[in-house]
Amino acid sequence: MAAIHTLSLGYVNSFLLQGDQSNILIDTGLPGKEKKLWHQLEGLAIAPESIKLIIITHAHQDHTGGLSTVKQRTGAQVLCHENEAEFLRSGINSRVVTHTWLLKKLMAMVKETKVNPVEPDILIQNEFPLTSYGIDGKVIHTPGHTAGALSVIIEGKSAFVGDIVMKLPLVSKGSYHPVVGQDLEQVYESWQKIIDTGIETIYMAHGKAIPAAHLEKELADYLNRQNFNTGGQA
């Protein structure tokens, strides 16, 4: 069984999946947090070179900040969805679409920065198995937050979902409702896809891990509302 380690790299979580043969890193945190990453790995007695794969859930800079340095030091391959590849190559953020007044205001204040460009090694479309890395799991396409957003499912039990499920302080109001997303309809479809894998725990990049049942309930409430609004025609 893989051990799951949560790495806190700014206001965002990255995850390290520690397998018997090799380790996998999910996202690389905010720009400038590389030192923090090395420090946390050292605390876990994990050598950077033992990381063989870096999975980028999506090309927002709170997830790809240290990527070029981390790729270089670990020698790991970088995997992303083909829709995100151009953003890694250019170092530019995939489009951030916000759905609350407060977030719109905040985002307007944030200066668009560039991160060091990285050429991804593995581009996927729908699914990618992790068995060759010694981890019983797979990467699946869960679009909505961005067009090429990915989730990682391991051992049929745990899902690492990037930002497709999020709980942000102040703006989320106790819900997992997608306050940031390029296509909200797709977000809910991706929630369904994640739930259908039968996993038990959901690890978010922003927020603490939650039981899948919480998301299931929120999705059911959403679908009920949809059904009500369309007079049962949905």
Ligand SMILES: [Zn+2]
């Ligand atoms: Zn994001």
Ligand SMILES: [Zn+2]
């Ligand atoms: Zn994020």
